Amino acid sequence: METIQKLIEFSNEISILEISYLVASVLFILGLKKLSHPLTARAGNLWAAAGMAAAILFTILFHKTTITHADGTTVVKSIGNIPWIVAALAIGSFIGWYASVKVKMTAMPQMVSIFNGMGGACAALISMMEFPGLQNELAAAGDTHMLTGEAIAILLGLMIGSVSFAGSMIAFLKLDGRIGDIKNPVLRIVNLSFLVLLLVALVVIMLMQPVAGNNWPIYVFTAAALIYGVTFVMPIGGADMPVVISLLNSFTGVAAAMGGFLYGNQAMLTGGILVGSSGTILTILMCNAMNRSLLNVIIGAFGGSASGGEEAADKTVKEISLSDAAVLLSYSQKVYIVPGYGLAVAQAQHLCHELDNLLASKGVEVKYAIHPVAGRMPGHMNVLLAEADVPYEKLVEMEDANNEMNNTDVVIVIGANDVVNPAAEDDPSSPIYGMPIIKAQDAKNIIVMKRSMAAGYAAIPNNLFYHPKNRMLFGDAKATLQKLVAEIKSL
Amino acid sequence: MEEVLKFFLEYKDMIFIITLSVFLGIEVISHVPAVLHTPLMSGSNAIHGVVIIGAIIVMGHAEELLPKILGFLAVVLGTLNVVGGFVVTDRMLEMFKKKKK
Numbered sequence: 001m002e003t004i005q006k007l008i009e010f011s012n013e014i015s016i017l018e019i020s021y022l023v024a025s026v027l028f029i030l031g032l033k034k035l036s037h038p039l040t041a042r043a044g045n046l047w048a049a050a051g052m053a054a055a056i057l058f059t060i061l062f063h064k065t066t067i068t069h070a071d072g073t074t075v076v077k078s079i080g081n082i083p084w085i086v087a088a089l090a091i092g093s094f095i096g097w098y099a100s101v102k103v104k105m106t107a108m109p110q111m112v113s114i115f116n117g118m119g120g121a122c123a124a125l126i127s128m129m130e131f132p133g134l135q136n137e138l139a140a141a142g143d144t145h146m147l148t149g150e151a152i153a154i155l156l157g158l159m160i161g162s163v164s165f166a167g168s169m170i171a172f173l174k175l176d177g178r179i180g181d182i183k184n185p186v187l188r189i190v191n192l193s194f195l196v197l198l199l200v201a202l203v204v205i206m207l208m209q210p211v212a213g214n215n216w217p218i219y220v221f222t223a224a225a226l227i228y229g230v231t232f233v234m235p236i237g238g239a240d241m242p243v244v245i246s247l248l249n250s251f252t253g254v255a256a257a258m259g260g261f262l263y264g265n266q267a268m269l270t271g272g273i274l275v276g277s278s279g280t281i282l283t284i285l286m287c288n289a290m291n292r293s294l295l296n297v298i299i300g301a302f303g304g305s306a307s308g309g310e311e312a313a314d315k316t317v318k319e320i321s322l323s324d325a326a327v328l329l330s331y332s333q334k335v336y337i338v339p340g341y342g343l344a345v346a347q348a349q350h351l352c353h354e355l356d357n358l359l360a361s362k363g364v365e366v367k368y369a370i371h372p373v374a375g376r377m378p379g380h381m382n383v384l385l386a387e388a389d390v391p392y393e394k395l396v397e398m399e400d401a402n403n404e405m406n407n408t409d410v411v412i413v414i415g416a417n418d419v420v421n422p423a424a425e426d427d428p429s430s431p432i433y434g435m436p437i438i439k440a441q442d443a444k445n446i447i448v449m450k451r452s453m454a455a456g457y458a459a460i461p462n463n464l465f466y467h468p469k470n471r472m473l474f475g476d477a478k479a480t481l482q483k484l485v486a487e488i489k490s491l
Numbered sequence: 492m493e494e495v496l497k498f499f500l501e502y503k504d505m506i507f508i509i510t511l512s513v514f515l516g517i518e519v520i521s522h523v524p525a526v527l528h529t530p531l532m533s534g535s536n537a538i539h540g541v542v543i544i545g546a547i548i549v550m551g552h553a554e555e556l557l558p559k560i561l562g563f564l565a566v567v568l569g570t571l572n573v574v575g576g577f578v579v580t581d582r583m584l585e586m587f588k589k590k591k592k
Contacts, residue, residue, distance in 0.1 A: 024541075028538050028541075029515060029519060031534070031538070032516075032519045032520060032531075032534070032535065032538070033519050033520075035520075035523075035527065035530065035531050035534045035535075035580075036519070036520045036522065036523035036524075036527060036531055037527075038524065038526065038527060038587060041527060041530055041531075041534075041584050041587065042581065042584040042585065042587070044534070045530075045534050045537075045577060045580045045581055045584060046577075046581070048534060048537065048538050048577070049537070049577040052537070052538070052540065052541060052573055052577070055541065055544055056543060056544065056547065056573075059544050059547050059548065060547060060551075063547070063548060063551065065548065065551075065552055067552075077552060078551075079547065079548070079551030079552075080551050080552065080553075081550055081551055081553060081559065081562070082551075084550065084559065084562075084563055085547055085550050085551065085566055087563075088550070088563050088564075088566035088567045088570065089566060089570050091567050091570070092566065092567040092568070092569065092570025092571045092573075092574060093570055093574045095567075095571060095575075096570060096571040096572075096573070096574035096575030096576075096578065097574055097575070097578050099575055100574075100575050100578035100579040100582060101578065101582070103579070105582075105583075105586075108529070108533075108579065108583065109529075111575070111579055112529075112532065112533045112536055112576075112579060114575075115536055115537075115540075115571060115572050115575040115576045115579070116536050116539075116572070118568040118569070118571040118572045118575070119536070119539050119540050119542055119568070119569065119572035121565075121568050122540075122542050122543065122545075122546050122565045122566075122568040122569040122572060123542045123545070125546070125561055125562075125564060125565040125568070126542070126545045126546055126549050126565055128561065129549045129553070129558050129561055129562065129565075130549065147494075149498060149501065149502050242529075242532075245532070246532050249532055249535060249536050249539070252536075252539045252542075253535070253538075253539040255539075255542065256539045256540075256541055256542035256545075257509065259542050259544075259545035260505075260541075260545075261502070261505055261509075262545070263544075263545060263548055264505065265544060265545070265548075266508060267541055267544060268541050268542065268544050268545060269505060269508050269509065269512070270508060270512050271538050271539065271541035272539055272541065272542070273508070273509050273512035273513060273516065274512055274515060274516040274519070274535075274538065275516070275535045275536075275538050275539040276513075276516065276539075277512065277513040277514075277515075277516030277517050278516035278517065278519060278520040278531075278535055279516075279532070279535055281516070281517050281520060281521060282520060282523070282528065282531060282532055282535070285523070285525075285528065286528060289525055289528075372525040372528075377528065377529040377532070378525050378526075378528035378529060379525060379526045379527060379528045379529040379530065380529050382526050382587070383529065383530075383583050383586050383587070386586035386587060387586050397525075
């Protein structure tokens with residue numbers, strides 16, 4: 001009687017758990033769907049979060065694992081160590097929440113990269129802990145190899161998770177400007193061979209005879225995967241980090257799905273694969289926005305080669321004084337501001353908004369031309385300007401802005417470089433040839449605000465600076481804007 | 492060959508889910524405007540934090556000290572991914588909402 005009672009209770013709990021996974025999967029799908037429309041995006045994020053909360057809660061409460069002992073008896077075990085799990089959840093939640101709330105909007109890409117790395121590390125740790133158990137089990141059963149679905153899932157999860165973790169950390173360091181690029185062509189060949197080696201090692205480990213307690217192969221394997229993660233991201237240019245993060249994001253999705261495969265857990269499986277496939281598409285969309293292929297980003301990273309630089313070297317740039325700039329702007333009809341990452345780094349977006357308000361009060365029409373990849377991530381600039389309360393209607397997408405360039409009196413380029421580089425249109429030898437740009441050169445006057453004549457993030461010379469219509473306003477974006485605003489006020 | 496067929500049959504449910512989810516993932520986000528690329532990346536970053544379920548399962552059955560420590564670490568890292576991911580995304584999207592007014 002008691003056993004039957006137990007069985008019914010047990011199956012009820014399992015059913016509830018599985019239903020919660022189904023609900024979570026549906027919420028993930030709807031959340032992603034909503035996230036891709038501006039009006040519903042915020043709700044979509046909350047839906048996905050709700051699905052996650054349900055899946056986590058019900059896993060702790062109702063998850064059961066059947067453990068088969070060596071003598072053939074089976075035991076059904078619930079989740080143990082609950083106080084520890086709750087403590088870990090609390091610590092992770094606090095740190096995650098605190099870091100997210102405190103991070104500056106400009107450092108958002110770095111933050112996403114770190115969180116992505118944490119997910120990868122989590123997947124790798126799970127695999128590291130599951131491998132010994134699987135090996136012991138197979139050894140006890142007297143198997144001569146480890147060619148099972150579980151072993152594939154564990155090893156792939158370990159490899160992809162480790163690569164994602166190490167790669168994300170390098171991407172974070174690069175975005176944060178703590179390390180530079182190593183652009184050595186040899187490294188790319190080394191990388192390719194390394195990847196092949198890793199895959200061979202994966203197969204070799206599965207072909208090895210399982211010996212209980214013999215876990216060194218996966219430690220070596222993990223170390224190799226971590227090193228590969230580093231060397232994979234190292235040669236890719238800092239300007240391409242958003243694409244890399246997006247790619248590593250989909251990697252982590254696949255690593256999570258491997259965990260789902262291992263545990264027969266549908267929530268992990270759907271969640272992971274959804275991110276894996278949508279992340280890959282997103283990565284490709286990002287590359288398209290820059291008119292480049294994914295392969296070109298990974299292998300052919302923006303070279304530091306100064307193509308077109310020679311002819312620019314002997315040209316001279318014209319400077320503009322603050323008072324001239326103030327007069328020019330005040331008596332214009334239509335002004336376009338082209339913001340770049342330099343603006344964000346200088347934390348000058350609020351001043352920029354002040355400038356546009358000031359000009360608007362003088363009857364000047366001011367708008368912002370937003371390049372899809374301005375900033376460090378696609379859409380990053382919209383977020384940063386929104387933070388400074390710039391109204392949505394003033395943010396104009398590249399194509400629409402380009403149509404209006406001909407009757408624009410002044411274009412002010414603040415801290416942007418590559419996105420206004422005419423070489424993308426007229427110099428087939430340029431690494432960014434073919435990338436859509438904001439056609440600042442079509443406007444009647446151009447003012448480029450820049451710290452110095454140094455090349456941009458992609459290290460490509462910019463002929464716009466030498467354009468007859470262009471005048472430079474050198475200095476830190478924030479300080480210069482401050483002075484400019486004061487100058488216009490005093491007119 | 493027989494091994495492969497056997498493998499397919501053994502895991503057919505999961506192989507189905509994986510295959511269908513791949514198409515679903517592509518379909519779901521294929522019309523996203525460039526403005527939302529960053530929040531979408533961040534949001535999907537949070538979703539793959541579902542790996543935390545695996546961490547909870549391992550931690551829930553850990554008995555010795557080392558697995559307990561590793562499991563604890565895995566749960567902390569997974570939570571960071573989930574909570575951090577969703578909060579960061581919400582913060583980004585909050586700004587989009589503000590300017591709608």
